[in-house]
Amino acid sequence: MALIELQAIEKHYVMGDQTVRALDGIDISIASNEYIAFVGSSGSGKSTMMNILGCLDRPSAGLYHLNGKNVAQLNQNELAEIRNLEIGFIFQSFNLLPRANALSNVMQPLIYRGVAYKERKKLAMTALDRVNLVDRIDHLPNQLSGGQQQRVAIARALVTEPSILLADEPTGNLDSRTTIEIMKLFDELQQEGHTVIVVTHEAEIANHCHRIVELKDGKISNDHRQDGVS
Amino acid sequence: MLFALMESSRSAVASVLAHGLRSFLTTLGIVIGVAGVIAVVSLTEGLSASVTDQFQALGTDSLTVRSYTPIKDRMKGIQSRLNDSDLSLIETRVEGISSITPILFARRASQVRFGSQTTFSQIFGTTQAYQDVAQAYAEQGRFLVNSDSKTRRRVCILGETVREQLGLPRNAVGEYVEIGKEWFKVIGILEPKGELMGFDQDDRVILPYQTMQSLLGNQSQTDIQIQLTVADQSNIPVVVARVRSLLRKAHGLTREDDDDFRIQTAEQLSETFDRIITTVTLVVGGIVSISLLVGGIGIMNIMLVSVTERTREIGICKAIGAKRHHILMQFLVEALLLSLLGGIIGLLLGYGLGVLIAMSIPSFPPATIPLWSIVLALGFSAFVGIIFGILPAAKAANLDPIDALRYG
Ligand SMILES: Nc1ncnc2c1ncn2[C@@H]1O[C@H](COP(=O)(O)OP(=O)(O)OP(=O)(O)O)[C@@H](O)[C@H]1O
Numbered sequence: 001m002a003l004i005e006l007q008a009i010e011k012h013y014v015m016g017d018q019t020v021r022a023l024d025g026i027d028i029s030i031a032s033n034e035y036i037a038f039v040g041s042s043g044s045g046k047s048t049m050m051n052i053l054g055c056l057d058r059p060s061a062g063l064y065h066l067n068g069k070n071v072a073q074l075n076q077n078e079l080a081e082i083r084n085l086e087i088g089f090i091f092q093s094f095n096l097l098p099r100a101n102a103l104s105n106v107m108q109p110l111i112y113r114g115v116a117y118k119e120r121k122k123l124a125m126t127a128l129d130r131v132n133l134v135d136r137i138d139h140l141p142n143q144l145s146g147g148q149q150q151r152v153a154i155a156r157a158l159v160t161e162p163s164i165l166l167a168d169e170p171t172g173n174l175d176s177r178t179t180i181e182i183m184k185l186f187d188e189l190q191q192e193g194h195t196v197i198v199v200t201h202e203a204e205i206a207n208h209c210h211r212i213v214e215l216k217d218g219k220i221s222n223d224h225r226q227d228g229v230s
Numbered sequence: 231m232l233f234a235l236m237e238s239s240r241s242a243v244a245s246v247l248a249h250g251l252r253s254f255l256t257t258l259g260i261v262i263g264v265a266g267v268i269a270v271v272s273l274t275e276g277l278s279a280s281v282t283d284q285f286q287a288l289g290t291d292s293l294t295v296r297s298y299t300p301i302k303d304r305m306k307g308i309q310s311r312l313n314d315s316d317l318s319l320i321e322t323r324v325e326g327i328s329s330i331t332p333i334l335f336a337r338r339a340s341q342v343r344f345g346s347q348t349t350f351s352q353i354f355g356t357t358q359a360y361q362d363v364a365q366a367y368a369e370q371g372r373f374l375v376n377s378d379s380k381t382r383r384r385v386c387i388l389g390e391t392v393r394e395q396l397g398l399p400r401n402a403v404g405e406y407v408e409i410g411k412e413w414f415k416v417i418g419i420l421e422p423k424g425e426l427m428g429f430d431q432d433d434r435v436i437l438p439y440q441t442m443q444s445l446l447g448n449q450s451q452t453d454i455q456i457q458l459t460v461a462d463q464s465n466i467p468v469v470v471a472r473v474r475s476l477l478r479k480a481h482g483l484t485r486e487d488d489d490d491f492r493i494q495t496a497e498q499l500s501e502t503f504d505r506i507i508t509t510v511t512l513v514v515g516g517i518v519s520i521s522l523l524v525g526g527i528g529i530m531n532i533m534l535v536s537v538t539e540r541t542r543e544i545g546i547c548k549a550i551g552a553k554r555h556h557i558l559m560q561f562l563v564e565a566l567l568l569s570l571l572g573g574i575i576g577l578l579l580g581y582g583l584g585v586l587i588a589m590s591i592p593s594f595p596p597a598t599i600p601l602w603s604i605v606l607a608l609g610f611s612a613f614v615g616i617i618f619g620i621l622p623a624a625k626a627a628n629l630d631p632i633d634a635l636r637y638g
């Protein structure tokens with residue numbers, strides 16, 4: 001059974017008297033442990049797609065089954081729980097809590113799961129170790145480089161052991177050397193068994209992935225598999 | 231629940247500390263409100279405790295009867311009086327009295343002179359029984375005895391304040407002072423009693439009753455006070471009723487007439503005082519509620535600003551799994567913390583202020599804060615924090631995660 005199953009997903013934004021069809025009938029099925037890139041020009045609906053996959057947003061129409069459960073109709077609190085349990089987000093702008101240090105940032109999702117402090121700290125240390133940042137745990141985000149911040153964000157996504165890692169332009173704010181570093185990390189995570197979904201408009205990044213889905217005006221215009229470069 | 235509360239407190243403390251000055255300014259309204267109420271409570275509590283003590287010392291078993299002229303009589307030029315026959319009436323016809331004494335005041339404060347020193351003091355004549363009724367004892371020399379009065383001796387007993395002001399030696403017995411052009415021999419100095427409600431009880435000169443009468447001359451014009459103590463305190467209402475009916479009859483009052491005298495008990499005095507304190511407390515309470523209201527609005531305002539500032543953070547928290555109640559709790563606890571902080575600072579400040587004021591007014595009793603006022607002040611601050619924190623917290627909790635993430 002597929003991990004993710006989208007059927008006729010629509011997302012409409014009503015702006016005055018005109019309706020933007022950000023997603024316009026998306027059917028896609030994503031299996032566990034896939035390494036997949038969403039590509040497409042600006043405004044094609046990649047981020048909208050990501051938000052729906054990540055249960056941050058609800059589709060205007062269509063069915064979304066995640067692990068066999070229809071999540072399209074859930075309310076905000078139920079979506080929050082799914083996000084906490086199943087999804088790990090990685091954003092272009094890192095989105096770390098500015099007043100919390102690296103360790104606290106990584107521990108944060110576990111608070112919403114009711115994990116006690118000691119256990120939280122242990123799990124967070126494991127995740128930070130995974131991204132090679134144990135020596136920076138008490139740095140605030142503004143005391144870390146972009147690459148380091150993104151690695152903290154990845155640790156935060158990993159700490160809950162989610163089924164899916166969702167990354168929306170994860171290297172958009174990073175230089176080319178750091179980009180390679182981060183992408184290598186994604187490659188490894190996929191090999192370790194994570195399902196990794198990346199949004200990008202850079203061909204080099206898409207080339208790391210095993211499946212490339214191209215969006216155009218809210219529709220899937222191309223969906224093909226390839227051997228990863230990595 | 232406890233877990234969520236603890237986690238929220240952790241982040242609330244961090245956020246309050248992150249904006250130290252702003253947090254402090256935000257709590258000022260609460261600080262001032264609570265400081266005000268605590269200062270007033272600490273002063274009035276101290277005052278009423280000490281006054282209660284003083285009334286106790288005055289004797290809860292004593293009554294004072296004095297004449298009283300209703301306003302409509304006063305306009306007609308009628309002046310009510312109590313005289314010696316009223317005194318002997320009470321003395322002979324009322325049961326349960328342990329001691330009774332007349333007090334005859336000089337019409338106005340009179341000049342007392344010793345050598346080149348002069349002072350004005352309250353001068354009155356009374357009898358030996360005054361000693362028991364008013365608990366006034368001689369520290370030096372002796373108190374009045376009945377023969378002083380009978381033979382109209384020119385002797386006097388001075389209060390400590392008068393002795394000091396006249397520059398008399400500590401043991402002034404045997405000296406002569408001049409009161410109203412007559413010379414009086416000092417036979418005693420009273421034990422100091424301190425102040426009662428700002429009134430110096432040691433600023434007095436006591437003469438023998440009949441000496442005073444002869445000084446005042448015209449007998450029909452005299453108006454005395456009668457002070458008495460009852461043997462059994464529970465008997466006071468009976469004694470009061472009996473004195474009242476006797477005097478009404480003696481003064482020929484009809485059913486429609488009001489009393490032309492007043493019977494005052496120590497208890498009544500302290501009740502009057504309590505009423506004054508209660509009124510002051512209520513007025514201050516009103517002012518304080520306004521200040522707490524303003525303080526609450528201040529907290530709400532800053533919390534709304536804080537929610538807007540942290541919109542993106544709220545979005546992040548929601549993206550990684552925070553539910554509505556997590557966010558709600560976080561902001562509510564922060565508002566609560568701010569208001570409690572204000573409450574505690576206000577408590578300390580108010581107490582300090584109370585102590586300072588109490589110290590700067592001579593003979594004012596020391597400030598005390600009762601436990602209930604601490605509980606009340608903190609309870610009120612917490613209440614204000616929660617009430618005015620709900621709106622901003624709900625606003626934060628209801629943010630849409632995507633909108634919040636996109637903010638800024
Ligand atoms: N909140 C919104 N309100 C109205 N229109 C929106 C909103 N969010 C997205 N859109 C519209 O939906 C379409 C898809 O937007 P989306 O952000 O998914 O594009 P994208 O592929 O991520 O682009 P980019 O590569 O520039 O990030 C765009 O036309 C955009 O204007």
Ligand SMILES: [Mg+2]
Pocket residue numbers: 046047048
């Ligand atoms: Mg985008």
